[in-house]
Every structure is written in structure tokens, then in C-alpha cells.
Amino acid sequence: MATESTVPPTPAALASGSGSAPAHEIPGLHVPSRSVRGELRAIRAVWRRELIRFSRDRLRILTSLVQPFLFLFVLGTGLSTLVSSSTHGVSFRTFIYPGVLCMAVMFTAMFSAASIVWDREFGFLREMMVAPVRRSSIVLGKCFGGATVAGFQGVIVMAIGPLVGVHYTLGLALEIFALQLLLAFSITAFGMMAAARVTQMQSFMALMQMAMMPMFFLSGALFPVNKLPAWLGVLNRIDPLTYAVDPMRRAVFAHLDIAPLARRALDPGVTWWGWHVPGLLEAAVVAILGLVMLAVAIAEFSSVE
């Protein structure tokens, strides 16, 4: 208590009733108190770690490209003979290309979120959790990292566009890239939310598979979303991924040189009770869902001791 008398208590300390805190700032103590800048540095540090780890993991970059290629060139080519009569001269590969763009991003983002389960298993999560920063900064850093990594993966799939008849302008490339980042961010947030509760890697992967596959198949990545049977139409409109695939397809088809009839058939757009949902609103749906899941993830991680 003797140390207290050497320093007059600050008003804040008096108000809080604890007079001892300011007396203990000794010279040579390097760590400053919590600040916005500190939180931003923490976010960036966690983000950078994701990038370093991703760049080391060349195998992961390669393997996560297998699935998009299978869908695009094997499934796409195989089915094109069957469906050629109804695609109005547009290649089936071109048709599913926007969906495959989404898929590439989705699975990479999911793996990024899974890394927090590994972090917990190998103890590194603890190092981050005990740091004198907000848990939200850790979660945000992870989400941005996942989005960046998945965005990079998306760029590789974007680069194969010309092979399926999609030639980019700068505007289209930016639009697609922005949508990919948004989707990747939301999926990572979803994965983080799940990872807060599911602590076993096997269970986490099983859960993710269970969520991802239906989301992908229902989203309209592989079929036009009008003229569906009622039950499928409802499921399709509920599926959040629908609202990422649809604007992606709109952007691509707006740049294709095809007949208006073909465009109407292949890119009908999502409707709610007959009303055409604008692309910006669809992107907003993805963003809002992502933010909600991010908020849940932050709350979950903050409440853990």
C-alpha cells in the first residue's frame, strides 16, 4: 500500500474505487494498454499467420483445385451431351462455371475455418486466447485470413474461365472477385461459429460435409432456379448459397455474347413470390448472414474461459 501514496490516484481510479492500478507502471515495461491500434495489429498478425501457413501448404492449394476441375471438365463435359438441346447453344460448362467458382471458394474457406479446430488440438489457440486483446480480434483475423486464402484460390479458378468461354473484362473480374471474397468471409464465419462448439476434428469435418454438400446442390449451381418443383424451389430459396451463385451467374452471363432467349432460360434470376431479387440485395443477404454468424462466433469464443 505504501506505493500508492507516491502517485496521486487518477479520477478514473478514484471513481472505480481501485486506487492501486496507476502506481504500478514501472519504467521498462514495454507493453502498452489496450487500444484500437493494438486490436488492429492483432487482427493483422492472425491474418498474416493464415497466409504464411497457406503459402507453405502447396499440397492443399493443389488438392482443393481437384474438385472444381472434376465438376467443370468431367461432369460438365459428360452431361453436356445430354443437355445440349436445352442450353440454347451455350456450353453446359459455361453454365455451371459460376457455381464452380462458388464451390472452389466455399471448400477452401471451410478448410480455413477448420484450422481453428487444429489450433485448439495442438494448443496454439491457447496462445491466442490468453493474449491481452479482444477475442473478437482473433476471430476477425481468422475470418479475414480464411477469406483471403479462399479468394486466392478463387482467382486460380477464375483464370480458367477462358477455357469454358468466359473472357474477363476488368470490371467482371473485380465483380467476381468481390463476390468471392464476400462468400469466403461468410463461409469462414460459419465455420468459426461451428468450431466454437465442435472441438473434435472428425466431428467438425463431418458437420461441414453435411452442411456444404446440400448447400451446394440446392444452390442452383448446377441447374436454373426457375421452373423447379415447388419443394425444391422453396429449399433453393432458403439455401444461403443461392444468393452467392445467382449474382455470380448474372455477372458472368451479362458479359456473354448470347441470345436474349438463352439468357432468360439459363440465367432466370432468383425470385421471391414472383419478384426478381436484385443482385445487390442477394449480396446483402450473404453479407448479413456472414455478419450474424461472425457475431455468434465472437460471442461463443468470448464466453469461453
Place this chain on the structure above:
Amino acid sequence: MDEPAISVTGLAKSYGEIEAVCGIDFEVARGETFGFLGPNGAGKSTTINMLCTLARPTSGSARVAGFDVVAERDRVRRNIGLVFQDTTLDNYLTAEQNLRLHAELYGMPRETIAPRMKTVQEMLQLWERRDSLVGTFSGGMKRRLEIARGLLHSPRVLFLDEPTIGLDPQTRSSIWSYISSLGREQDITIFLTTHYMDEAEYCDRIAIIDRGKIVVLDTPEALKASVGKDRVQIHTDDDEATIAALRERFGIEARMAEGVVTFGVAEGEQFVPRLFDEWDPAHPPIRSVSVARPSLDDVFMSYTGSTIRDAEAGSTDMMRNMARMMSR
């Protein structure tokens, strides 16, 4: 007049029905190396977790580096370094990348990061391997890197939870030489837990904790002096009869410890000839006798009634239950 580095009053933590720590009090002075000694499951890790703000006390309070562990959590965190039982390094990053990430998370001023990283890595002899992936490090190197990282942000109190667990004896002693030099040269308070008796000897003071309570707290020398007796162990074919014989003829209350008849006498070496002189041929023949100066094992035994190894065997079930509860 310095405020103590750590002061604890009535600190308690329960997990449901189980009381892991039941109201402990102690103080650690600045610059002291303080050891928490006890079997697994005695409440050591729970205590350290409360002091590090990782677990909320059920009742009582604790101040670390002058800050309250509940009300001023971040201030506490900023002023302590942590080395956990299990490794918390990222194996896919290099040693330097691990340290740099830590520096960023702790908000160290940029210009201090590089020199400070060099200092701690040189101190723990890791400088040569700074660009190697941590995954390629041996267990001892990983532990050293964790200590280096714990020191990076110049904490005032360093917490080490079983710093040498799972390491071979040689590595253990080298880790200890680092820890001892820290205490001397860095003016840093060290709080550690261990269940190795020989390691507790390195501490300035130790607290023996058993079943969530501090049973005694003093310097290792004072504790050993307080026992004041040598430890004698007798091997025969019939332990029951031996204990009975010791009671009848010598008035000594012996008991079983680690499967051997054990008791304490003031002058062990002089007692042995007397033992053989007066040992009745009707008693079970003595196969061997050993006499030992009081060690911390004896201290532990005289205060808790069992050796630390026996206590561990008994508390394993309880520990398992707790581990299950804590990992949910």
C-alpha cells in the same frame, strides 16, 4: 516497500461438486522463485489458471503484478508470461515467426521487437535455429522457445506450469539452469508448479498443496529441518509383522510407503545397530535397511501422510474426472 508480485486471499475454485482449490492464501515477493509442489490433481494447475486469468475464481481474490485477476484481466495478462504444460507453439511457423506473432498480439512497440527477440533467443540459445520450422524442434528446444516467448514482452511474473514435464533428465536440468539464471539476472518473479521433488529444491520458497489446500509453505531448507528425522525403510517378508514388532519393541509407529515399511527416527545411522541388536529372531528376518537424510519427499510425507507418488496414484481417478469436466 514493494507490493508483492502475487498475493492471494481465500482463493477457491469448484467444478460442480468437486472442490479443486479450497480457499488458499499466500504471497510471493518480487524477484522470488516460488514453487507449487503437489501430486497431479492437487489443484496446482487450477491455481495457476486462476492467477493467469484463464479460470474465474469461485470465491476469494488474487492480485498479480499489482492487478486484480478478475477486474483487471488484461493488465494482468500484459504483465505475465505463460509457459503451459502442453506446447502452444505453431509447428508450421519458424521460431521467429512464432515470436513475432506473440509480439504483435501483445502490442510491443515496433522498434523494440527485433532487439528483444534477439535477446530472448540468445538467452535460451535458440538464435542459430531462428529460421527453422518449430515442427523440427526437439522437446527441450520447444520448451526453451516457449520460455523465450513467455519472456518476450518483458513480463514481471513468469508462470511455468510443470516446465520440465515429459523431458529427459538431461534436458530437465538444462531447462532448470535457464530458469535459475532468469531469477538471478532478470529481476523477474517466477511462479512454477512441479511434482518433481528434486526440482522444488531450486525454489526460494515452496508451498506444498494437497487436495486443494496448502499444507505448508516455507523455504526448502526450513521444511527439511522441520522434519528433523532421518527416514528408515526396512524390507522383510512380512510387512504386517514388522510394523507390529517395531511398535512393541521400539515404540515406533511405522507405515507403508511405496510398498515398503517406512518410519522416521532422529539419528538413523545410530538406530540401525540397535535395530539389529534388539531384533527378535522370532520376527521376520530383515532383508535390507536403508537410511536417508530428510528430503522434500519426507517433508511431503510428514505433512500429507503419503509420498507424492502414492498420493498421485490415489488422486488419478479424481484428476480424470476433472479433466473430463474441464474439457467438456
